[in-house]
Amino acid sequence: xxxxxxxxxxxxxxxxxxxxxxxxxxxxxxxxxxxxxxxxxxxxxxxxxxxxxxxxxxxxxxxxxxxxxxxxxxxxxxxxxxxxxxxxxxxxxxxxxxxxxxxxxxxxxxxxxxxxxxxxxxxxxxxxxxxxxxxxxxxxxxxxxxxxxxxxxxxxxxxxxxxxxxxxxxxxxxxxxxxxxxxxxxxxxxxxxxxxxxxxxxxxxxxxxxxxxxxxxx
Amino acid sequence: xxxxxxxxxxxxxxxxxxxxxxxxxxxxxxxxxxxxxxxxxxxxxxxxxxxxxxxxxxxxxxxxxxxxxxxxxxxxxxxxxxxxxxxxxxxxxxxxxxxxxxxxxxxxxxxxxxxxxxxxxxxxxxxxxxxxxxxxxxxxxxxxxxxxxxxxxxxxxxxxxxxxxxxxxxxxxxxxxxxxxxxxxxxxxxxxxxxxxxxxxxxxxxxxxxxxxxxxxxxxxxxxxxxxxxxxxxxxxxxxxxxx
Numbered sequence: 001x002x003x004x005x006x007x008x009x010x011x012x013x014x015x016x017x018x019x020x021x022x023x024x025x026x027x028x029x030x031x032x033x034x035x036x037x038x039x040x041x042x043x044x045x046x047x048x049x050x051x052x053x054x055x056x057x058x059x060x061x062x063x064x065x066x067x068x069x070x071x072x073x074x075x076x077x078x079x080x081x082x083x084x085x086x087x088x089x090x091x092x093x094x095x096x097x098x099x100x101x102x103x104x105x106x107x108x109x110x111x112x113x114x115x116x117x118x119x120x121x122x123x124x125x126x127x128x129x130x131x132x133x134x135x136x137x138x139x140x141x142x143x144x145x146x147x148x149x150x151x152x153x154x155x156x157x158x159x160x161x162x163x164x165x166x167x168x169x170x171x172x173x174x175x176x177x178x179x180x181x182x183x184x185x186x187x188x189x190x191x192x193x194x195x196x197x198x199x200x201x202x203x204x205x206x207x208x209x210x211x212x213x214x215x216x217x218x
Numbered sequence: 219x220x221x222x223x224x225x226x227x228x229x230x231x232x233x234x235x236x237x238x239x240x241x242x243x244x245x246x247x248x249x250x251x252x253x254x255x256x257x258x259x260x261x262x263x264x265x266x267x268x269x270x271x272x273x274x275x276x277x278x279x280x281x282x283x284x285x286x287x288x289x290x291x292x293x294x295x296x297x298x299x300x301x302x303x304x305x306x307x308x309x310x311x312x313x314x315x316x317x318x319x320x321x322x323x324x325x326x327x328x329x330x331x332x333x334x335x336x337x338x339x340x341x342x343x344x345x346x347x348x349x350x351x352x353x354x355x356x357x358x359x360x361x362x363x364x365x366x367x368x369x370x371x372x373x374x375x376x377x378x379x380x381x382x383x384x385x386x387x388x389x390x391x392x393x394x395x396x397x398x399x400x401x402x403x404x405x406x407x408x409x410x411x412x413x414x415x416x417x418x419x420x421x422x423x424x425x426x427x428x429x430x431x432x433x434x435x436x437x438x439x440x441x442x443x444x445x446x447x448x449x450x451x452x453x454x455x456x457x458x459x460x461x462x
Binding site: 141144148149151152155158161162164165166168169172173176189190193197205208211212215216218 | 351354355357358361362365366371374375378379381382383386387389390392393394396397
């Protein structure tokens with residue numbers, strides 16, 4: 001399973017792997033929003049937590065359709081499905097690789113974009129904490145969406161329609177944690193719920209994703 | 219042995235549903251007509267809301283069925299995944315368009331009522347927001363059905379989506395509760411609480427409308443499932459013709 005993780009990471013890092021695209025998208029979004037909304041610092045401070053979280057969501061979405069597509073096309077997925085490791089494990093490793101190549105870098109650059117968006121100083125720590133807790137859930141849920149749309153030729157658009165509603169609870173709790181943190185309020189509740197969603201999704205969704213892949217490989 | 223699983227046989231289902239459908243449809247029409255006409259023309263006006271209160275006779279039943287249609291899809295999906303009865307998968311497929319329409323009716327009647335009462339067509343209230351999210355879930359479910367060509371694969375994948383979606387829809391419901399305080403009033407009806415804040419004069423026609431919408435859902439569901447079964451049979455006939 002470690003070998004699989006390293007393989008996926010290598011493939012993602014290689015040219016054309018799409019690593020960095022999500023990051024660039026995140027940056028562009030953080031630049032475009034002030035251009036659209038206007039440069040007033042107070043307005044930006046108000047919407048910064050939401051924009052940063054929605055941006056993280058969309059950047060995660062960007063690389064989801066490549067998650068299984070290449071392995072599906074060249075037949076490696078069939079081999080992985082018949083390999084001695086359970087398919088649930090394969091799916092979990094794929095989600096982990098996706099998180100390391102998108103969720104983790106997003107979390108790390110988010111404070112920089114927070115400066116661009118005039119996020120209140122108290123919010124930075126909570127931004128990183130909430131993204132660190134929440135982005136794994138985004139990857140795991142996204143893996144499920146990618147598994148559902150595996151066999152479709154033009155699955156990208158459908159994938160976003162399926163996955164984005166599933167992101168609602170994560171987004172709400174994540175952004176609320178930052179909003180409350182920035183306002184100096186208690187953040188324990190949203191962060192705990194966020195952690196709960198991530199833990200629950202990581203524990204249960206791989207079974208659903210693996211089931212969807214088995215159906216698609218039939 | 220008389221068991222509910224007899225109706226998993228498409229022929230038996232077609233027989234029984236063909237016999238049930240006209241009755242259920244007529245009963246649904248009667249109940250809705252009674253509830254709505256009684257509610258619209260023979261109840262007094264609320265002393266603060268005036269005549270706008272009467273939209274409740276459409277709004278509440280539609281909202282009720284919007285949620286129940288999803289629950290029915292969940293049960294049907296489970297039955298399909300566990301027992302592989304095709305009628306069940308087709309019933310789930312047929313329920314989705316009805317459910318999404320009910321959700322839309324609830325949202326639109328709510329907006330029409332909210333404009334004069336709350337002074338706004340739309341507010342990001344937890345109930346309103348969770349209905350909008352439910353609407354998105356329905357859209358995703360229907361889109362997935364339409365995107366996949368192989369009917370069995372489509373049934374399997376949509377069932378898995380329905381199961382996972384139910385959990386996340388429920389989570390979203392509580393998430394939006396946490397996210398914003400509500401403008402929407404609490405429940406006007408309660409099954410257990412006899413001291414419900416709604417007068418009996420309003421409650422009786424509302425019960426009729428609710429029964430009517432439930433029957434309407436059943437009628438549309440039966441009709442939709444019958445259409446799906448016929449489409450499936452036609453497909454089989456066409457395939458056989460092409461082979462032979």
